[in-house]
Amino acid sequence: MPEISTIRAALFVDFDNIFLNFHNQDQDLAKAFATRPERWLKWLVESKLPLPGNGVDRRILIRRCYLNPSSFGDFRPYFTKAAFEVIDCPPLTSRGKTSTDVHMVMDILETLHHYPSIDEFIVLSGDADFTPVLIKLRKHDRRTSVLAVGYASPAYKASADHVFDLDDFISTGIGFVEIEAAQDVPAADVKTQTSLIDRMASRVLEVVSESGPVQAADLPKIFREFKEFGRDTNWLGFGTLRRLSQELVNCREGLVLLDEDPWKIGLQGPPVADVTVIEQPVGSSEVTPDNRQRIEEFIVETVRSSPVPVVLAKMAHLLGMRFGSGLTESQWFGSGSFKSLLGQLNLPGIEMSSLLPGFLYDPSVHPAPEEKMDSLQVKIHNITDTPLLPTEHYQILFRCLANEVNANGYSLSRTSKAVRDCCAEEGATVARSHVNFVLLGLGHVRYRFQQGQVEAATLSQKFYENVLNLCRSSQISLSDEDTASVKEWITGNQ
Incomplete structure (x- = not known):
């Protein structure tokens, strides 16, 4: 099968659904979405596709926006300027119900049958009514990507091949980033805390090197090992746990603040001494049977040799250290996430627990992680x-x-x-x-x-x-x- 170089896409925007959900949370965010379509359209085009291979581009050939002209007609020029076809969907009932859903479904099906060159259908809407049409597109071997703002049923998200990250869409796509107010720490206070911060950073580095990335919620437990630290210290004058953690990272080479969800402190640069780096690290796009097998063998060996179930975040970190940054740069071989990659690997005898924070374990070696919820x-x-x-x-x-x-x-x-x-x-x-x-x-x-x-x-x-x-x-x-x-x-x- 020839390698895919270009994905041809059709984009369908349920304006009312997205705008109103944003508006319920933040009026400025809703306005930014409605007046910057060219910005988030560029983000969609440039977003990395969770597909194997290098150099896969997305071209959005069809762009359609469906809106209620009575309520949102003022935003039409912004979408027209961004080369959208704007389809008016005026209210048809006294309660304001529009025909957006019907229009979108009809246009999606028409595109499916009359434009066979379209590979991907992108739907910006959290309306679960689109679930059947997503399933139909899958039956016709078309790729589907959705952005759901507000609550979207699990069935709707499961019907799509890819769900865009909402935070990424807001911060990078729309460009709606609120600058956190900086908190100045008096120079004299920082100076008096230098020794303590240095010792705390060393301790964090020790824990991270032994056990992998430390979640934010677990950092205070480490800090309280030092008698000088207490809840009444205002995080040593830095105001928040995150600012204090950033200071620890800044003063200790080898530590990095991982802005994940939730954020953590992990290692950067050279791996710890007991982990050997392979001379030929996995490339950013190589999905060969050889390197796949090496990854599988490493995961199985690491889990079976561990006295306790291995946290998913720690395993991802160990893989990155052993095989190089190509894994994360390629979004885990195009899988989109480490969990998705695990689902594609052959890991005989290894089970994955979805209990937070997520574990890999061997039932013949480890007891299953306890279910703490009824x-x-x-x-x-x-x-x-x-x-x-x-x-x-x-x-x-x-x-x-x-x-x-x-x-x-x-x-x-x-x-x-x-x-x-x-x-x-x-x-x-x-x-x-x-x-x-x-x-x-x-x-x-x-x-x-x-x-x-x-x-x-x-x-x-x-x-x-x-x-x-x-x-x-x-x-x-x-x-x-x-x-x-x-x-x-x-x-x-x-």
Whole structure:
């Protein structure tokens, strides 16, 4: 089969769906999306395709935007300027229901049958009504990519070959990045802390070298090994855990702050002494049977020789050190993620646990990682994507969210980052995707943040209501006892 060099794509934008979901979270974000289509269109074109091979380009040959001219006609010129065909979908009912879905489905099917050269269909909408058409496109061997803003059913996302990362779309695509206010640390204070920071950095380097990347939530445990450090130190004058961690990274060669979800401190540069680097590292696009086999053998040997299940993040880190940066630069051989690559490898006897933070283990060597959640919570998570967090972490999340909004107001990008870091400071492993899920869920039950008036108890109650709505829409039948269990899980109250 000849190597693919160009993907020909057709783009269909459900403007009302994307704009309104953004608007519910941040008015400026919605406006940026509506007035900068040429910017995020360029991002779509330049986004790395999760396909094997080098030099695969995306050409968007068909660009169509569907909007309600009564409400959003002012944004038409921006899309016209970006060479979109703008299709008017005026309201047809007194409740404002438009024909966008019908128009989009008809145009997608028409494109499928009349433009056989189109390889990929890109749909910007979180509406689950498009699930059947995505399945039909797959039957016709067409690639599908979607961007879902707000809650999108797992079935909708599973029907697509690729789901664009929402944070990446917002920050890189739209270019909506809120600059975090810098906090100056008095020079005298920094100077007096130099010795302590140096010792803390050395200790972090030691832990990372032995056990792999350390998540943000686990860093305070390391810091508290030093008697000079305490909760009342204001993170040694740096204000936040992240700023202090960045200072540790800056003063110790070999450490790097990994801006993942959640963020971590890991190693950079030369690997640790007990890991041998292969002389011929895996290239950025090589997917040969030989290097695939070497990776498989390395994973199996590492897991079986480990006394405990291996955390996925640690395994990814070890692979990067052993085989070179080509793995991550190629987005794991075009798989898009390390988890996706694992699903394609032959790893005899090795099991993967989806329990956070994710593990690889050999059942003949290791006991299966313990399930810390009851079966109902796991079921709800698997079907609705509700974060599988323990109750105490939910309580920390809601408390951090209330404090952040009351102190600084609400803005989707800034708030989600601040709450994630606040949870880490309190020892809760909460990813930014978890925070975003909660924020979007609160929007779906029409909760509106008002600075100075946000209470954690109210947030937990509203999000609990959203979880019940997700269960109903996903046809999860809950008894009275189940409902009480869900309430206790989310709010901590029966």
